[in-house]
Amino acid sequence: MKQAKIELSSAARLSVAPMMDWTDRHCRAFHRVMSRQTLLYTEMVTSAALVRGGAAHLLDYDVSEHPLALQLGGSDPEELARATEMAVDRGYAEVNLNVGCPSDRVQSGSFGAVLMENPALVADCVAAMMRAAGSVPVTVKCRIGVDDQDPQTALPALLQHLSDVGIRRVTVHARKAWLKGLSPKENREVPPLDYGLVHAMKQRFPHMHVSLNGGIDSLDLAEAQLAHVDGVMIGRAAYHDPGAILMHADSRIHGKTDPCGDRASAALAMVPHIEAHLADGGKLGQVTRHMLGLFAGQPGARGWRRTLSEGAAKPGAGVDVLHAALDHVATLAA
CATH class of the missing domain: 1.20.120.1460 (Four Helix Bundle (Hemerythrin (Met), subunit A))
Structure with missing residues (x-):
């Protein structure tokens, strides 16, 4: 557990996004042979499945996958705390709360991106998770806003609530999510990116580690963004072209030796x-x-x-x- 936390401090400079049906343990094993340093995330696991559904097998992983974070979905503080305890017991290096997924299934459970509309509840959730996590970091992945929210107001309001309860690392998908009218796929592509807003949040909350997600499809773009933020999260590009993203990530992003030559x-x-x-x-x-x-x-x-x-x-x-x-x-x- 100690080794995973040591690695985590630098690993968050580059991470592979949690992606449903994709970032399972086999995918993570594959990504890990190409990059020893990059922070990997599980698929989103709901707190209900773990606490009430008896699905503890969803927490299975191999220690070789470290540094590894678990992403949880949920909106009940007590239930999220119990799920966090389970994650800590399994040795995860980080527990992340999903405040960005716009799917209908997630919305029906009143979590994911819909939580952008209730930053006080998000703060209650992560505060409970932090109490359960002890020394294991709790983090948040969010959008810049949803539907008719003004991102210039919604995002800093959320980050302020998170900062007030002690959250020190966030990942921001630099797009709005439209909960009605756009599919999950369209929500990854249609709403315009606003990197400038995420950069401004790093200036406004200098004590927080801010990672940027959305539209980054090369290490060149990742390196360019690291001049403005603390970390970059790459999703689909890392899955569809892992050789281009991960094979040289350790040397270019982390200053380490790449584990695979080709x-x-x-x-x-x-x-x-x-x-x-x-x-x-x-x-x-x-x-x-x-x-x-x-x-x-x-x-x-x-x-x-x-x-x-x-x-x-x-x-x-x-x-x-x-x-x-x-x-x-x-x-x-x-």
Whole structure:
């Protein structure tokens, strides 16, 4: 636990966003072979599922994934506190509250982005989580506002409430969320980005570690934003083109040595994880679906995706499929 917290202090300069159906333990294992330093997040887990639903298995992870944060969804302070206790007992390095997801399912549970409309409740939630967390950091991921809110008013109001109860690290998705009229996908793309507002929040709350999320699709852009904020969170780009984002993150963002020299090495580094998963009765595709973007933009990328996806769908598929896909890439790249 101590080691994870030491790493966390610098890891937050770059993080991979929590993404539903994507950042599961297999995805995180894959991302970790390419970057030892970057902060990784789980998919959002609801406090209700943990506390009332008996879904403690959703907290499962491997210690090699550290530094690792759990993102919780919920709006009941007591329930969030109990879920936080469970996370701390499992050894998570951070517990994060989702105040940014605009999906209908999340809205129906009165949490996620809808909480932007009630900063006092958010403060109550995180205060309860902090009491339960002890020395483990509690953080918040939010939007700049929702619906007809004025972000120039809504965002600083939320951050002030968070600051008042002792929150010292936030991640801001620099877009509004429209709770009615836009789908979750559209909410990631349609509302305009306002990086300037997030920069201003760092100036207004200098004691807080402010990370910026939204629209960052390269390390060049991440480095540019680090001149204005403390950290950058990258989502879909890190998933769809992990080689471009993560393979050189440790050297460029963290000043450390990159663990993988090339994409093929990253693929081969996953063999032990795949073999262990298969030995436990898992299926190859549960792991390799997260690896399809490894060679994005490289010679042979299409063949890599086709060989891997088609081969993983066959009964009894094993690591030979991965080797075949790599052979295909190597042949076309030669």
